[in-house]
Amino acid sequence: MKDTVAFGVIGCGLMGREFASASLRWLHLQGSIPRPRIIAACDTLEENLNWFRRNPDTRFFYRDYHEMLSNPEIEAVYCAVPHHLHAAVYCDVIRSGKHLLGEKPFGMDRAAFLEIEKAAAERPDVLVRCTSEFPYYPAVQQMAAWYREGKFGRIIEGKFSIRHSSDMDIHKPINWKRTLAANGAYGCMGDLGIHVQHLPFRLGMNPRTVNAVLANLVTERPDARTGEMRPCETWDNALLLCEGQNLSGDRFPMTFEMKRMAPGCSNTVEYGIYGMDLSARFTTDDPNALYYTVSHGQTQAWARLPVGQKTLYPVITGGIFEFGFPDSLLQMFAAFISELKGLPCAFPCFTPEEAKKSHELLTAALMAYEQGRTVTLPPDGPDRSSAG
Numbered sequence: 001m002k003d004t005v006a007f008g009v010i011g012c013g014l015m016g017r018e019f020a021s022a023s024l025r026w027l028h029l030q031g032s033i034p035r036p037r038i039i040a041a042c043d044t045l046e047e048n049l050n051w052f053r054r055n056p057d058t059r060f061f062y063r064d065y066h067e068m069l070s071n072p073e074i075e076a077v078y079c080a081v082p083h084h085l086h087a088a089v090y091c092d093v094i095r096s097g098k099h100l101l102g103e104k105p106f107g108m109d110r111a112a113f114l115e116i117e118k119a120a121a122e123r124p125d126v127l128v129r130c131t132s133e134f135p136y137y138p139a140v141q142q143m144a145a146w147y148r149e150g151k152f153g154r155i156i157e158g159k160f161s162i163r164h165s166s167d168m169d170i171h172k173p174i175n176w177k178r179t180l181a182a183n184g185a186y187g188c189m190g191d192l193g194i195h196v197q198h199l200p201f202r203l204g205m206n207p208r209t210v211n212a213v214l215a216n217l218v219t220e221r222p223d224a225r226t227g228e229m230r231p232c233e234t235w236d237n238a239l240l241l242c243e244g245q246n247l248s249g250d251r252f253p254m255t256f257e258m259k260r261m262a263p264g265c266s267n268t269v270e271y272g273i274y275g276m277d278l279s280a281r282f283t284t285d286d287p288n289a290l291y292y293t294v295s296h297g298q299t300q301a302w303a304r305l306p307v308g309q310k311t312l313y314p315v316i317t318g319g320i321f322e323f324g325f326p327d328s329l330l331q332m333f334a335a336f337i338s339e340l341k342g343l344p345c346a347f348p349c350f351t352p353e354e355a356k357k358s359h360e361l362l363t364a365a366l367m368a369y370e371q372g373r374t375v376t377l378p379p380d381g382p383d384r385s386s387a388g
């Protein structure tokens with residue numbers, strides 16, 4: 001087996017650079033997973049392409065991604081572009097026969113996702129996956145293992161949230177995430193939704209119904225160039241209350257909280273699964289630990305289990321040291337390449353089937369909020385028949 005996979009990156013902004021950094025940190029992983037070698041970078045902005053000139057692996061630079069896709073040396077593509085470009089770029093990547101790791105929400109809306117799904121169906125030889133790194137925290141992996149072992153008993157409740165505060169500065173200039181044209185009607189739900197859905201969907205905890213409260217809290221922001229105020233058209237915060245059902249048939253309240261404006265948070269991801277026999281919760285505020293209940297007769301106490309670097313893919317870091325955000329990305333990219341190369345992969349990246357569920361949920365949430373009602377999610381999608 002070759003010891004590298006030749007990658008192209010489309011979108012050399014925040015996330016494109018994270019991937020470049022992870023690709024150069026591959027030594028960190030033990031074992032012999034082929035390293036992603038980013039031989040090509042593509043961005044419409046010269047300054048962002050220039051950043052990639054510092055990457056010793058990168059030899060090809062493009063302003064037009066179509067040109068990049070005709071480079072036969074490239075085997076796989078990581079795409080991190082604004083949401084309105086997902087459908088066109090992802091479909092073109094797939095149809096060019098290159099494997100795709102695309103950023104969330106994997107299509108700006110459900111219609112865009114369906115285009116990507118169609119392209120993927122035409123090329124079953126191409127691996128198509130969506131990013132989502134937080135389940136790769138070792139404490140979350142421990143939670144998933146306990147769930148799969150049936151340790152929680154009958155499920156009482158599931159709570160999945162991401163709260164960040166990057167928009168609390170009301171003078172922060174507007175960016176594409178605050179426009180309907182580039183971010184889509186989902187607003188913060190498109191941006192943040194998959195972070196809260198990957199774990200429950202993978203464990204078979206699925207929403208059956210959804211109610212939604214959405215909030216646009218800062219309705220205008222300055223333009224970075226002109227200083228003029230421009231409308232912020234997308235939702236800042238979203239709270240979804242669902243009835244969930246798991247593969248054992250338990251029904252339980254399930255909440256998905258996605259907030260860009262959460263005072264006191266940084267990028268706080270929290271997962272909680274509460275059961276009759278065991279409850280557990282994880283927060284990135286204490287990334288080294290998993291909290292779980294210990295029962296004493298009819299009472300329960302919360303215990304803190306330090307997990308450390310008990311990673312899905314072993315690393316050189318000592319087991320007692322803390323795990324962080326770049327580590328979760330490294331594990332996620334390792335999962336993508338392992339799956340691509342047919343190596344063991346106990347927790348694959350978010351799949352197109354799961355992305356479809358995500359779009360069904362978010363489309364139903366918009367409908368629920370607009371119509372002020374509970375929307376039922378049948379197994380094959382929201383009840384559009386009554387949507388009017």
Ligand SMILES: NC(=O)c1ccc[n+]([C@@H]2O[C@H](COP(=O)([O-])OP(=O)(O)OC[C@H]3O[C@@H](n4cnc5c(N)ncnc54)[C@H](O)[C@@H]3O)[C@@H](O)[C@H]2O)c1
Pocket residue numbers: 010011012013014015016042043044045048063065079080081082083085103104105131132133190191
């Ligand atoms: N996984 C995560 O934790 C995470 C975090 C933030 C963003 N994201 C996702 O990553 C994606 C990109 O977000 P970002 O924050 O990196 O945005 P960004 O604005 O920092 O980067 C996007 C880049 O795409 C480039 N671009 C725009 N049009 C292009 C085109 N036609 N061809 C090539 N490049 C083009 C822009 O110039 C920019 O450099 C989004 O889907 C977003 O939801 C994921």
